[in-house]
Amino acid sequence: xxxxxxxxxxxxxxxxxxxxxxxxxxxxxxxxxxxxxxxxxxxxxxxxxxxxxxxxxxxxxxxxxxxxxxxxxxxxxxxxxxxxxxxxxxxxxxxxxxxxxxxxxxxx
Amino acid sequence: xxxxxxxxxxxxxxxxxxxxxxxxxxxxxxxxxxxxxxxxxxxxxxxxxxxxxxxxxxxxxxxxxxxxxxxxxxxxxxxxxxxxxxxxxxxxxxxxxxxxxxxxxxxxxxxxxxxx
Numbered sequence: 001x002x003x004x005x006x007x008x009x010x011x012x013x014x015x016x017x018x019x020x021x022x023x024x025x026x027x028x029x030x031x032x033x034x035x036x037x038x039x040x041x042x043x044x045x046x047x048x049x050x051x052x053x054x055x056x057x058x059x060x061x062x063x064x065x066x067x068x069x070x071x072x073x074x075x076x077x078x079x080x081x082x083x084x085x086x087x088x089x090x091x092x093x094x095x096x097x098x099x100x101x102x103x104x105x106x107x108x
Numbered sequence: 109x110x111x112x113x114x115x116x117x118x119x120x121x122x123x124x125x126x127x128x129x130x131x132x133x134x135x136x137x138x139x140x141x142x143x144x145x146x147x148x149x150x151x152x153x154x155x156x157x158x159x160x161x162x163x164x165x166x167x168x169x170x171x172x173x174x175x176x177x178x179x180x181x182x183x184x185x186x187x188x189x190x191x192x193x194x195x196x197x198x199x200x201x202x203x204x205x206x207x208x209x210x211x212x213x214x215x216x217x218x219x220x221x222x223x224x
Contacts, residue, residue: 043199045214048211096156098143098153
């Protein structure tokens with residue numbers, strides 16, 4: 001079964017706004033990763049955060065991890081239409097389990 | 109670097125037939141994963157290999173499913189006596205794994221299976 005659960009399931013924002021999506025998981029992990037999936041490019045890795053890290057940045061992406069709450073968040077700043085995709089968190093314990101995903105729509 | 113490739117990209121079969129999918133990982137990657145994804149869901153872990161050794165199989169992988177990676181390079185996933193519930197996208201991913209460091213997985217485009 002899938003370990004992660006993203007929230008919200010769907011999110012629609014205007015271009016230029018920030019998008020925040022959350023992930024909750026059930027068991028202890030070594031790492032947590034975020035992936036993006038769209039019809040054009042398939043599943044693409046965005047960022048990995050280790051269990052001993054609390055925050056990580058990559059370009060317009062900011063990821064936080066709270067292992068005490070077993071949760072993570074992904075913030076996309078200054079969103080673009082090209083960010084329209086489904087976003088998944090994946091936990092590594094060491095099996096890799098994906099969540100159910102957040103469908104993000106960025107309206108130009 | 110050609111990335112992870114999968115063949116075929118689409119497969120339509122009749123219930124009860126056997127199908128086989130192939131995955132070619134990135135050449136220097138020692139780990140290879142198989143996932144299944146249905147509409148509106150995230151990828152579900154099926155199995156993974158470290159080199160040629162199959163280290164773990166999900167309970168989702170019934171007796172009708174078998175995966176191999178005979179020389180630690182490409183892998184095949186076979187489904188015997190297909191059922192309509194097997195219809196899904198089958199994804200392959202590869203990565204390098206050294207020690208306990210996490211790794212990025214590189215995904216192939218997937219094989220979409222439709223069982224009639």
